[in-house]
Amino acid sequence: MRTQTFDDGARNPASFRDPSGFVFQENGRIRRAVTAYGLDNARAVRTTGLLDRLIDADLLIAEEEVATTLDGRPDVRLVLEHPTLPFISYPYEWSFLGLQAAALLHLDIQIQALDAGVMLTDASAYNIQFVGARPIFIDHLSFRPYREGELWAGHRQFCEQFIHPLLLRSLFGIEFQPWYRGRPDGIAGEDVARLLKLRHALRWNVLVNVVLPAKLQRIATRQRVEARLRRGYLSRGALREMLSSLRRWIQRMRPKGIDSTRWVNYELTIPAEEAAAVSTFVTRFVHRVAPRMLWDLGCNAGRYSEVALAAGAEYAVGLDYDAGAVNKAFSRARDGRLQFLPLYVDLLNPTPKQGWQERERENLLGRTSADALLAIAVVHHLAITRNAPLEEIVAMLTDLAPEGVVGFVPCTDQRGQSLFHGREDMFRSYTLENFLVLLRSRARIVRQETLPGSERVLVWFSTR
Amino acid sequence: MVFNTVRMRVAALLTSAALVAAWMFALERPVEAYVDPGAGSMLTQLVVGGILGGLVLLRAGWRRICGWFVRRPARAEDTD
Numbered sequence: 286m287r288t289q290t291f292d293d294g295a296r297n298p299a300s301f302r303d304p305s306g307f308v309f310q311e312n313g314r315i316r317r318a319v320t321a322y323g324l325d326n327a328r329a330v331r332t333t334g335l336l337d338r339l340i341d342a343d344l345l346i347a348e349e350e351v352a353t354t355l356d357g358r359p360d361v362r363l364v365l366e367h368p369t370l371p372f373i374s375y376p377y378e379w380s381f382l383g384l385q386a387a388a389l390l391h392l393d394i395q396i397q398a399l400d401a402g403v404m405l406t407d408a409s410a411y412n413i414q415f416v417g418a419r420p421i422f423i424d425h426l427s428f429r430p431y432r433e434g435e436l437w438a439g440h441r442q443f444c445e446q447f448i449h450p451l452l453l454r455s456l457f458g459i460e461f462q463p464w465y466r467g468r469p470d471g472i473a474g475e476d477v478a479r480l481l482k483l484r485h486a487l488r489w490n491v492l493v494n495v496v497l498p499a500k501l502q503r504i505a506t507r508q509r510v511e512a513r514l515r516r517g518y519l520s521r522g523a524l525r526e527m528l529s530s531l532r533r534w535i536q537r538m539r540p541k542g543i544d545s546t547r548w549v550n551y552e553l554t555i556p557a558e559e560a561a562a563v564s565t566f567v568t569r570f571v572h573r574v575a576p577r578m579l580w581d582l583g584c585n586a587g588r589y590s591e592v593a594l595a596a597g598a599e600y601a602v603g604l605d606y607d608a609g610a611v612n613k614a615f616s617r618a619r620d621g622r623l624q625f626l627p628l629y630v631d632l633l634n635p636t637p638k639q640g641w642q643e644r645e646r647e648n649l650l651g652r653t654s655a656d657a658l659l660a661i662a663v664v665h666h667l668a669i670t671r672n673a674p675l676e677e678i679v680a681m682l683t684d685l686a687p688e689g690v691v692g693f694v695p696c697t698d699q700r701g702q703s704l705f706h707g708r709e710d711m712f713r714s715y716t717l718e719n720f721l722v723l724l725r726s727r728a729r730i731v732r733q734e735t736l737p738g739s740e741r742v743l744v745w746f747s748t749r
Numbered sequence: 750m751v752f753n754t755v756r757m758r759v760a761a762l763l764t765s766a767a768l769v770a771a772w773m774f775a776l777e778r779p780v781e782a783y784v785d786p787g788a789g790s791m792l793t794q795l796v797v798g799g800i801l802g803g804l805v806l807l808r809a810g811w812r813r814i815c816g817w818f819v820r821r822p823a824r825a826e827d828t829d
Binding site: 436437438439440441444474493494497498499500501502503504505506510511514515517518519520522523524526527 | 785786787788789790791792793794795796797798799801802805
């Protein structure tokens with residue numbers, strides 16, 4: 286095995302919590318260093334064959350041992366390499382169905398691990414990423430041998446990062462993403478407990494996963510009780526039953542009110558003639574540009590992302606701020622096994638850098654790797670509903686990707702009247718002519734087409 | 750869901766109390782975790798674990814008691 290030089294700047298800024306190792310980037314490759322502290326556990330887990338089984342089942346990201354030392358880090362004993370993922374996303378950007386799928390994956394892995402005599406050291410939602418709508422576990426150092434009778438140390442974290450956000454939506458119809466984003470380590474149990482009515486609290490799973498931990502916290506933190514808790518014993522059978530029962534409960538959760546968000550059924554209102562014309566335009570665009578990474582801004586339920594993928598785009602990331610539409614897009618990606626990841630993002634307030642030293646979680650625009658974009662029906666939302674200056678919208682679009690298809694909806698458009706009504710003050714600068722002038726100042730217009738049956742215009746731009 | 754009725758839950762809670770106490774105070778288990786497991790969560794696990802453990806014991810015990818009184822007929826269903 287060969288040696289390599291380590292530059293601490295290459296360490297992933299999110300990888301600092303676990304003393305067993307860290308992730309770093311080298312020549313575009315994703316590598317994981319295992320420290321002397323973590324080596325025994327890593328070796329012991331590998332002998333169980335669990336990791337290989339999880340990798341074969343596509344539940345865990347693949348690994349390859351590439352070195353046993355790392356120059357400049359004498360504490361490192363093993364270096365692994367993982368395949369690169371198409372896009373890194375965070376739980377506060379996921380749809381309800383996405384977070385639910387991630388929670389189920391976590392439990393499936395924990396149950397399989399327990400059967401193999403292995404335990405997960407934590408229950409971080411950030412240990413899960415998506416490839417399309419398929420969740421995959423990425424942290425190989427979260428595994429260590431199970432110790433007979435131990436408690437599930439990750440339970441609280443699992444509740445805060447999975448169960449509580451899912452409950453906000455399933456019990457109350459509250460969008461969990463903005464709350465989660467404001468508290469990236471998860472939503473506190475005490476906060477959720479305060480929202481619960483008696484009828485919620487009496488449900489067995491709510492009682493034992495939300496109410497009791499919150500209520501018992503005060504008693505449990507008394508010094509004498511806490512000292513004894515640390516010696517508590519939980520049988521393996523009871524732990525397994527707890528995990529299985531959690532799994533059944535989470536699988537039954539349904540997002541309340543998700544079918545009545547404002548834009549959830551927008552796709553059904555598009556006239557067939559117009560949808561066909563947009564699809565043809567997008568198909569032609571994709572054939573020529575052959576994007577590896579396409580961003581679909583205002584993706585709604587993902588119809589045109591699906592068209593782009595069918596035309597040959599390799600991977601699509603969809604962004605929309607309607608929780609119902611994003612959820613629908615996720616089920617489209619899941620059911621069609623598409624290389625499409627729809628995310629809950631408000632373009633007027635995109636995900637910022639946050640976490641430790643504002644470097645732990647990346648901002649949305651810092652993760653741009655798009656070589657093409659679709660913005661079929663988003664400009665009028667940004668310009669008219671949200672008052673963003675048209676010039677800055679055009680600058681954002683042309684900075685995001687070198688090629689794109691942008692739709693412009695004139696203020697006289699019949700279907701757009703619900704947005705345009707009463708916003709006449711915005712119309713002076715919001716004209717097709719002005720839009721095209723601004724676009725031409727930053728890009729070349731490859732193709733322009735007025736859609737049949739409306740005044741909507743599609744423009745293909747290129748800055749290449 | 751394991752406990753569907755309030756009576757079952759109360760019974761299970763009571764059953765668990767003794768087991769929880771025994772486990773909490775008798776056995777030694779070092780907990781090693783780099784995440785804070787949360788004391789409330791740990792105490793809850795002991796209570797819930799006690800209930801689940803209690804249920805398993807009850808189930809096993811009940812079968813045994815039933816076994817004393819019920820004679821299993823050999824192929825009785827075939828003699829009609």
